[in-house]
Amino acid sequence: MTKWMITAALAALALTTSWAQAQEVKVGVALPYTGIGAEFAQLVDRGMELYLKLNADKVKPYKISLIKRDVKDPGGANAKIAVQELLTQDNVDVLAGWIYSPNAIASAPIVTAGKKLAVIMNAGTAHITTMSPYYVRTSFSMWHAGYAMGEASAKLLNAKTAVVGYTDFPPGKDSLAAFKRSFEAVGGKVVDEIPMGGAGAVPDFTPFFQRAKDKKPDVFFVFVPAGDHAAAVVKTYAALGMREAGIKLIGPGDITQDTKLQAMGAAAVGLITMHHYHADLDNPENKRFVEAWKKEYGAATTPDFMAVGGYDGMAAIVHVVQTLKGKVDSEKALEALKGWKFASPRGPIMIDPVTRDIVMNEYLSEAVMKDGRVFQKVIGKIDGVKDACKEQKIGPCAPK
Amino acid sequence: MTFGVDVASMLLGGVAAGMVLFIVSVGLSVTMGLMGFVNLAHGGFAMLGGYAIALAMRHWGFGFVSALVFGFVLTAAVSAVLERFLYARLYGADELDQVLFTIGLVFMMIASVTLLVGPENQPLTLPPFLRGQLDLGILQYRAYSVVLIAVGIVIVAALWLGFERTRLGAQIRAAVDNRRMAESLGINIARLFTITFAFGSGMAALGGGLGAEFLGLDPQYALKYLVYFLIVVAVGGLGRVTGVFYAALLIGVLDFALKKYVPQGGTAFIYALTILLLLWRPQGLFGARAT
Numbered sequence: 001m002t003k004w005m006i007t008a009a010l011a012a013l014a015l016t017t018s019w020a021q022a023q024e025v026k027v028g029v030a031l032p033y034t035g036i037g038a039e040f041a042q043l044v045d046r047g048m049e050l051y052l053k054l055n056a057d058k059v060k061p062y063k064i065s066l067i068k069r070d071v072k073d074p075g076g077a078n079a080k081i082a083v084q085e086l087l088t089q090d091n092v093d094v095l096a097g098w099i100y101s102p103n104a105i106a107s108a109p110i111v112t113a114g115k116k117l118a119v120i121m122n123a124g125t126a127h128i129t130t131m132s133p134y135y136v137r138t139s140f141s142m143w144h145a146g147y148a149m150g151e152a153s154a155k156l157l158n159a160k161t162a163v164v165g166y167t168d169f170p171p172g173k174d175s176l177a178a179f180k181r182s183f184e185a186v187g188g189k190v191v192d193e194i195p196m197g198g199a200g201a202v203p204d205f206t207p208f209f210q211r212a213k214d215k216k217p218d219v220f221f222v223f224v225p226a227g228d229h230a231a232a233v234v235k236t237y238a239a240l241g242m243r244e245a246g247i248k249l250i251g252p253g254d255i256t257q258d259t260k261l262q263a264m265g266a267a268a269v270g271l272i273t274m275h276h277y278h279a280d281l282d283n284p285e286n287k288r289f290v291e292a293w294k295k296e297y298g299a300a301t302t303p304d305f306m307a308v309g310g311y312d313g314m315a316a317i318v319h320v321v322q323t324l325k326g327k328v329d330s331e332k333a334l335e336a337l338k339g340w341k342f343a344s345p346r347g348p349i350m351i352d353p354v355t356r357d358i359v360m361n362e363y364l365s366e367a368v369m370k371d372g373r374v375f376q377k378v379i380g381k382i383d384g385v386k387d388a389c390k391e392q393k394i395g396p397c398a399p400k
Numbered sequence: 401m402t403f404g405v406d407v408a409s410m411l412l413g414g415v416a417a418g419m420v421l422f423i424v425s426v427g428l429s430v431t432m433g434l435m436g437f438v439n440l441a442h443g444g445f446a447m448l449g450g451y452a453i454a455l456a457m458r459h460w461g462f463g464f465v466s467a468l469v470f471g472f473v474l475t476a477a478v479s480a481v482l483e484r485f486l487y488a489r490l491y492g493a494d495e496l497d498q499v500l501f502t503i504g505l506v507f508m509m510i511a512s513v514t515l516l517v518g519p520e521n522q523p524l525t526l527p528p529f530l531r532g533q534l535d536l537g538i539l540q541y542r543a544y545s546v547v548l549i550a551v552g553i554v555i556v557a558a559l560w561l562g563f564e565r566t567r568l569g570a571q572i573r574a575a576v577d578n579r580r581m582a583e584s585l586g587i588n589i590a591r592l593f594t595i596t597f598a599f600g601s602g603m604a605a606l607g608g609g610l611g612a613e614f615l616g617l618d619p620q621y622a623l624k625y626l627v628y629f630l631i632v633v634a635v636g637g638l639g640r641v642t643g644v645f646y647a648a649l650l651i652g653v654l655d656f657a658l659k660k661y662v663p664q665g666g667t668a669f670i671y672a673l674t675i676l677l678l679l680w681r682p683q684g685l686f687g688a689r690a691t
Contacts, residue, residue: 036620038519138401194663201624202521204614206413206542207659214406228521232616239542239613241533 024063025321025328026028028086030079030097030107033070036200039227040099040306043259044121046297048096048308051318059318062326067092074099074169074199076106077078083107084262093328094119094317095134100199100225100307101125101170108132117320121313122306125170126389128398129357134330136337136356138316138349139309140276141221141387142171145252146178148362148382149221153179153250154186156364156380157272159218161191165208166223168195175223175252177395178388191215196220202228205236212247213240219248226254226306231264238267253278256367258304261374268374271367276360276385277305277346278349280376289345302346312344316351355390405412405539410657416545417614418652419552424607424625425632426559426644427600433576433638434596437487438495440502442604443629444509444622449475449605450612451513454522464527472602479601483594491593506626510619519619524612544613551610559641570595576638631674635684643686650685 029048031041045068052064067090071079079098086092087110095111095118098104104123108131111118120128120137129135153159163185166172172195180190192215197203212220220242224233237249249255253275261268279290279302289311293303303311316337320328323336338353347361364380389397428442453471457464462470486505490498526544534543563569571592574582583589608617615625628651636647651670658669677685 034514035519036618196663201620202616202618204417206545206614207410208418208663209658210409210413211660211663228616228618231521231523235613239531239544241540241542244533244540 001146009121017301019363023061023326024065025094025317025326026092027064027066027092027094027096028083028090028092029066029068030071030082030086030095031068032072032074032099032103032105033068035073037071037074037099039259040122043306044097044099044302044310044313046293047303047307047312048121048314050289050293050307051314052298053312053370054295055315055318058322062321064321069095071103074102076102079103080106080110083110083114087116092116094320094333096313096317097121098123101128104128104135105131105170110133111135115330117328117330117337119313119316121309123171125174126387129387130390130399132398133356134334136316136334136351137358138313138351139358140305140360141357141389142174142252143178143387143389144195144276144358144360144362144385145274146175146223147388148364148385149250149252150179150182150184150188151186152274152364152380153219153221154188157219157248157250159183159188159248161189161215161217162219162221163192163194163212163215163217164190164221164223165194165196165205165212167199167225167229169199170199171225172199174389174400179221182388191217196224199225199229202232205232206240209236209240209242213242213245216245217247219250221253222249222251224251226257226304227260230255230257231260231321233272234264234267243270244297250274253305253365256365256376257306258302261376262368264374266369268367269369272364273367273376274360274362274364274378275305277308278363278365278376279303279345280365281378283345283347285343285347286345305346308345312342312346312349315342315344316340323358350384350388355387357387357390359384359386359387406537409541410660410683412541412549412655412659414653415552415649416548416652417656418543418649419548420607420611420614421628421632421652422552422607422645422648423555423610424604425629425636425648426641427603428629429493429633429636429638429640429644430572430576431600432598432633433640434572435491435593437491438498438502439487440499440626441622442601443624443626444506445475445479445601446604446608446611446625447513447619447621448478448509448608449602449619450524450608450617451517451522453609454524454612454617455517457524464530468606468609471605471628475605476598476602480594483597485541487597488590488593499612504556504624510622517619521618523614524617528627545683547588548610556641556645558594563641566567568592568595569686591596622657631670633684635674635677637686640686643684646686647684 033041069082071082098120099122101123112132118134122139124142126141126143164176166176196208250272253273256273258279320333320336337351340351352357362382362385363378365376368377424446449471452474453467456467456470530544533540571587632648636644
């Protein structure tokens with residue numbers, strides 16, 4: 001009798017816990033909440049939280065809880081530890097985050113071993129998604145903007161020569177390779193490639209820009225991490241009189257990150273960028289998104305491409321949770337995301353069923369002064385851009 | 401572009417960077433030379449001063465020049481208090497204790513600033529007359545670099561006169577050369593230490609503010625550039641204003657030229673050069689031979 005009662009109690013307990021598991025989905029978030037990436041982490045974090053808040057009814061009847069871990073720096077080692085702890089100690093169902101590429105690269109073997117869906121919300125080095133079959137990317141690849149920009153520079157900006165300056169870490173080299181390949185394919189010539197220090201600290205850009213200026217290119221393509229690096233780039237470009245020397249500063253949207261743009265002021269006017277998102281995009285989803293953001297986080301704040309990476313990433317996770325009815329099986333989750341379409345603030349997006357990377361529009365924009373603020377005016381648009389690195393199977397993007 | 405203009409622009413850029421290094425490092429050199437105190441928190445004072453200057457301009461309506469004065473005075477005052485209550489207790493301690501104490505102080509400075517102001521870079525907007533390009537006849541160059549060089553020359557001249565021609569300067573030199581003899585001649589060493597320390601920290605603050613255009617300004621500033629400041633002091637020799645000046649210019653120009661012509665090498669060259677130089681002359685290029 002006693003034995004029977006214990007068995008029944010255990011069975012009941014097992015039932016309730018499995019029911020609880022079905023209700024609650026634990027998402028482990030690996031972001032650099034402190035240190036040099038703290039600002040970026042906040043943007044992605046707010047993007048995720050905003051999606052959950054605005055779409056509370058879409059999440060029901062399930063519950064999504066975020067377990068946040070600080071990965072501290074772009075070095076890789078701390079991120080690896082954080083991801084491992086999320087998997088083994090917190091038993092998360094889904095992983096999310098990754099601001100810096102080196103962190104995503106270092107985490108890849110752990111993600112593969114842990115066999116959990118991992119949504120990359122920022123890190124942009126192209127071949128990251130080939131490093132683990134569980135990686136799905138809702139942000140971008142450096143090749144999206146870099147490759148598109150190379151072609152646009154030659155065809156739309158009539159540039160014949162270019163100098164490329166890049167921060168010397170994986171996405172910087174990726175950006176250089178992407179730009180160079182497409183720019184030279186349509187007849188342009190990259191006359192100099194300048195590594196400009198690491199991602200850990202903002203260097204004095206003067207010597208690098210002086211070198212670029214001496215080469216007198218038509219365009220100066222710069223990839224640096226968004227944020228403080230970008231602010232320093234625009235400042236140095238203006239201070240060295242490169243605009244007056246007839247050299248156009250171009251790059252992916254990191255150099256005109258929305259959160260830094262207004263502080264750059266007049267120095268930013270004339271910058272030309274290729275990117276998948278900026279807060280001035282004119283579409284109904286973005287209008288709603290920006291409005292909700294300002295209401296939630298203050299009128300002086302603005303979302304940017306990182307915030308959208310977090311927002312869309314959370315939309316992907318909610319889609320998975322709904323499709324699988326709260327029981328997140330990794331293989332089924334991957335299936336649910338392949339070919340998933342969503343009306344993002346950046347325009348229509350899709351997850352490529354073959355590469356698990358994002359397919360989206362790229363916008364060519366020019367910074368202009370409008371009503372006393374710097375405004376990003378769209379001057380060109382390319383629909384449904386795939387990551388060219390994986391499309392063309394270049395270098396580390398080729399399937400092994 | 402002709403070779404001459406190329407070299408001129410490189411020299412201007414390098415000398416301007418060197419001036420920033422000089423202004424920040426001179427205080428470190430004097431306090432280390434005078435007190436024999438390894439003050440690794442010196443970069444922290446530069447960071448605090450830079451923050452005071454940036455915040456004064458943005459929130460309290462200061463102009464650039466008045467903010468620099470404000471930053472100097474505030475940082476000097478804060479450091480004088482710290483010197484009296486904390487540093488003074490460790491003057492007799494061995495170097496490891498001093499290093500541990502000052503490194504701990506740097507971490508506290510970084511954490512406090514992150515907590516109070518935030519982790520992001522503080523933009524410091526220069527007044528319009530310092531922005532843009534200046535026509536120098538043979539070439540156009542960044543106006544601020546040119547102004548910085550002029551300011552640096554005025555400061556080194558003033559410091560040199562102060563050290564070589566005033567009573568206080570003579571006392572400091574005496575104390576650097578032979579502290580016990582200076583003390584027995586009736587020089588109030590404790591007071592001299594406080595004044596010199598406060599002045600050195602004030603200079604660091606000035607450098608933090610003036611250099612923000614090149615070096616940026618964030619909580620990590622305190623540690624990020626410390627190595628450069630220490631290199632300048634090591635190469636220049638302890639307690640020598642002119643030595644620090646030449647060393648700062650040398651390092652500024654070399655670093656600039658190497659970054660411009662061999663960017664692939666990164667910062668490795670400057671460290672390698674420093675090692676070679678110190679193997680050759682351990683007392684620094686311009687320091688007096690140790691007795």
